[in-house]
Amino acid sequence: MLDVALLGTGGMMPLPKRYLTSCMLRYNGNSLLIDCGEGTQMALKQLGWSCKPINTILITHFHADHIAGLPGLLLTMGNADRSEPVTIIGPKGIGNIVRAARTIAPELPFETRCREIEGTEDTFQLDGMIVTAFRVNHRVACYAFKIEVPRQGKFDVEKAKANGIPLKLWNPLQKGEEIEYEGRLLTPDMVLGNSRRGIKVVYATDTRPTKEITRHAEGADLLIAEGMYGERDKQEKAGGYKHMMMQEAAGIAAKARPKELWLTHYSPSLMRPEIYIEELRKIFPNTVAARDGRNISIPFEEDEEETEDKA
Amino acid sequence: MLDVALLGTGGMMPLPKRYLTSCMLRYNGNSLLIDCGEGTQMALKQLGWSCKPINTILITHFHADHIAGLPGLLLTMGNADRSEPVTIIGPKGIGNIVRAARTIAPELPFETRCREIEGTEDTFQLDGMIVTAFRVNHRVACYAFKIEVPRQGKFDVEKAKANGIPLKLWNPLQKGEEIEYEGRLLTPDMVLGNSRRGIKVVYATDTRPTKEITRHAEGADLLIAEGMYGERDKQEKAGGYKHMMMQEAAGIAAKARPKELWLTHYSPSLMRPEIYIEELRKIFPNTVAARDGRNISIPFEEDEEETEDKA
Numbered sequence: 001m002l003d004v005a006l007l008g009t010g011g012m013m014p015l016p017k018r019y020l021t022s023c024m025l026r027y028n029g030n031s032l033l034i035d036c037g038e039g040t041q042m043a044l045k046q047l048g049w050s051c052k053p054i055n056t057i058l059i060t061h062f063h064a065d066h067i068a069g070l071p072g073l074l075l076t077m078g079n080a081d082r083s084e085p086v087t088i089i090g091p092k093g094i095g096n097i098v099r100a101a102r103t104i105a106p107e108l109p110f111e112t113r114c115r116e117i118e119g120t121e122d123t124f125q126l127d128g129m130i131v132t133a134f135r136v137n138h139r140v141a142c143y144a145f146k147i148e149v150p151r152q153g154k155f156d157v158e159k160a161k162a163n164g165i166p167l168k169l170w171n172p173l174q175k176g177e178e179i180e181y182e183g184r185l186l187t188p189d190m191v192l193g194n195s196r197r198g199i200k201v202v203y204a205t206d207t208r209p210t211k212e213i214t215r216h217a218e219g220a221d222l223l224i225a226e227g228m229y230g231e232r233d234k235q236e237k238a239g240g241y242k243h244m245m246m247q248e249a250a251g252i253a254a255k256a257r258p259k260e261l262w263l264t265h266y267s268p269s270l271m272r273p274e275i276y277i278e279e280l281r282k283i284f285p286n287t288v289a290a291r292d293g294r295n296i297s298i299p300f301e302e303d304e305e306e307t308e309d310k311a
Numbered sequence: 312m313l314d315v316a317l318l319g320t321g322g323m324m325p326l327p328k329r330y331l332t333s334c335m336l337r338y339n340g341n342s343l344l345i346d347c348g349e350g351t352q353m354a355l356k357q358l359g360w361s362c363k364p365i366n367t368i369l370i371t372h373f374h375a376d377h378i379a380g381l382p383g384l385l386l387t388m389g390n391a392d393r394s395e396p397v398t399i400i401g402p403k404g405i406g407n408i409v410r411a412a413r414t415i416a417p418e419l420p421f422e423t424r425c426r427e428i429e430g431t432e433d434t435f436q437l438d439g440m441i442v443t444a445f446r447v448n449h450r451v452a453c454y455a456f457k458i459e460v461p462r463q464g465k466f467d468v469e470k471a472k473a474n475g476i477p478l479k480l481w482n483p484l485q486k487g488e489e490i491e492y493e494g495r496l497l498t499p500d501m502v503l504g505n506s507r508r509g510i511k512v513v514y515a516t517d518t519r520p521t522k523e524i525t526r527h528a529e530g531a532d533l534l535i536a537e538g539m540y541g542e543r544d545k546q547e548k549a550g551g552y553k554h555m556m557m558q559e560a561a562g563i564a565a566k567a568r569p570k571e572l573w574l575t576h577y578s579p580s581l582m583r584p585e586i587y588i589e590e591l592r593k594i595f596p597n598t599v600a601a602r603d604g605r606n607i608s609i610p611f612e613e614d615e616e617e618t619e620d621k622a
Contacts, residue, residue: 013387016357038349038383046327064386064416071379072349076324096414103411105375 005295007043030127040069059090061142071104136207144204153193217256227263230276250283316606318354341438370401372453382415447518455515464504528567538574541587561594
C-alpha cells in the first residue's frame with residue numbers, strides 16, 4: 001500500500017486556500033516528500049500527516065515556489081524531535097540550496113545530507129521504493145520523478161523443495177537475503193515465484209510535454225502532472241515559460257494510459273481548475289483537477305491466483 | 312493615520328489558522344514589515360493588503376519562525392513588478408540571512424539592501440517614520456522596535472509674518488524644507504507652531520520583560536507584545552527559553568500605560584489565548600488576545616484647537 005497526497009496544488013505564489021505544489025508519499029512507515037514550497041508544513045498539519053518520518057526530500061528544480069518551505073519544514077521536523085538524518089536529492093547545486101535553508105534554520109537535531117541527480121536519468125533506492133529522476137524541459141534544470149514499489153513473487157514451497165533449500169533458510173531467503181550455505185550461494189529467486197506487478201507513480205512539473213514523461217508514465221497507477229493553464233490562449237505563454245497546459249497533460253495521459261491523472265501546479269490566475277474538466281475528460285477520461293489535500297491509498301494489485309483463492 | 316496589522320500571531324510553527332508572527336504598518340502609501348515567518352505572504356493576501364509597497368523589512372532576530380517567509384515574500388513582490396529597492400534591517404549578520412534568502416529566490420527585479428542594527432539602540436528614518444531598534448533579552452541577539460510618526464506644529468500665519476517670510480516660501484517651509492534666501496537660512500520652525508503629539512507603536516517579541524520595553528512603550532498608542540504562554544506553570548519554561556508570559560506583558564502595559572496592548576507570538580500549545588483575558592484585564596484593562604489579521608487605523612490625535620474648531 002502506497003499513500004500519496006498532494007499537499008499543495010499552486011504554482012508561483014500561494015493563495016489563501018492553495019498551498020504551493022508539494023507531494024508526499026508514505027510507504028511502510030517511511031515518508032518521501034517531493035518539492036517543498038512555502039506552506040508545505042501547514043498543508044501537512046491540515047492533512048493530519050506527520051512531517052517527522054520524512055527520510056527523503058526530492059526537489060524538482062530550484063524555483064522558490066518549490067523550495068522556499070524547506071527551512072520551516074526542517075525546523076518543524078526538528079521540533080518534532082527527529083534525530084535520524086534527512087536526505088535531500090535535487091539537481092546539481094542542491095548543496096547550496098540546503099546550505100541556504102540551514103542558514104535560515106541552523107539549529108537542527110538531525111543531519112541533512114545532499115545528493116545531486118546525475119545526468120539525464122538517475123536512480124535511487126529509498127526505503128523500499130525505487131525512485132527514477134529524469135530530466136524534463138523547463139527554463140532551468142528540472143527533473144520529474146517516477147516512484148516504483150517493486151513486489152516480489154509469492155513464496156513457492158515446491159520450488160524451495162526442488163532447489164533443496166533447508167527449511168530454516170526459507171524465511172530469510174523470502175525476505176531477500178542471499179546466503180552462503182554448505183558451499184552453495186542461495187538466492188531469493190530459489191524460493192520465490194515470478195515477481196508481481198508493483199505500484200508506480202509519476203510526478204512531472206514544471207515542464208513542457210516530453211516523450212520521456214509518456215514513457216515513464218506508461219501504465220502507472222497515478223500520473224501527477226502540471227496543468228498550469230486551461231485557457232487555450234495561454235498556449236504561447238506556456239510554451240515561452242516552459243510550462244504545461246492542462247490539455248497537454250491529458251494528452252500525455254491518453255498515450256501513457258495511467259489509471260488516473262491528477263493535475264496540479266495551477267497558475268494563480270486559474271481560480272477554478274474544475275471548469276475545464278469536461279474538455280479534459282474527452283482527451284483522457286480519468287482526469288482529476290486536484291485540489292489541495294487530495295490523497296489516495298494505492299494497494300498492490302491482487303494477482304490471478306489470489307483472485308482465484310477468493311472465488 | 313497609521314495602519315497596523317498583525318499578519319500572524321504564532322510562535323515556533325504555523326498552525327492551519329495561525330500564521331507566524333509578522334506585523335505590517337502602512338503610512339502615507341509606504342509599508343513597513345516587521346518579521347517575516349513562513350506564511351507572511353499568504354496572510355497579506357488574506358487581509359487584502361499588498362506586499363508591493365513594502366520598502367523596509369525589520370527583523371527582530373534570526374530564528375526561522377521570524378525569517379523563513381523572506382524568500383517567498385521577496386519573490387511575490389517581484390512578481391508584483393516591484394522595481395524599487397527593499398531595505399532589510401536586522402541584527403548583526405542580516406547580510407548572511409538575506410544572501411540565503413536570495414539563494415532560494417535569486418531572480419528579483421529589485422535590489423535588496425541590508426542594514427545592521429548597531430549597539431543596544433539604533434534609530435532609522437524611514438518614509439516619515441522614526442524607527443528605534445532597542446536590544447531585548449532573548450537567547451540570541453534580538454531587538455524590539457518602536458515606530459513613531461512625528462507630527463509637526465500647525466502652520467502659524469502670524470509667526471510667518473513676524474519672521475518676515477515671503478508668501479511664496481510658506482508652502483515649502485511648511486513641508487519641511489530649509490531654504491537659503493537673500494543671505495538668511497529659513498527653517499520650518501519659522502512658520503510652524505509647537506510640534507504636536509504623533510503616533511507611537513511598540514513591537515516586542517521574543518524576550519523576557521525588560522525595563523527598556525516599559526520605557527519605550529510609555530504612553531504608546533499600541534503596544535504589541537509577546538504572550539507565549541498563559542499557564543502559570545509555564546513560567547519557568549518561559550524564563551529558560553527567554554520568552555514572555557501573557558501576564559508579564561500585561562504587567563509591562565500596566566506600567567507603560569499604552570492605549571492598547573495586543574498579545575501575539577503564542578506557543579502552538581496555546582490553542583485559545585482568549586481564555587486568559589479576564590485575568591489579564593485585571594492587570595491591564597485594555598488587553599487584547601489578538602488573532603491573525605487584527606488591524607487598526609490610528610489617527611493623529613485632534614489637538615485642542617481643532618476640537619474647539621468643531622465645537
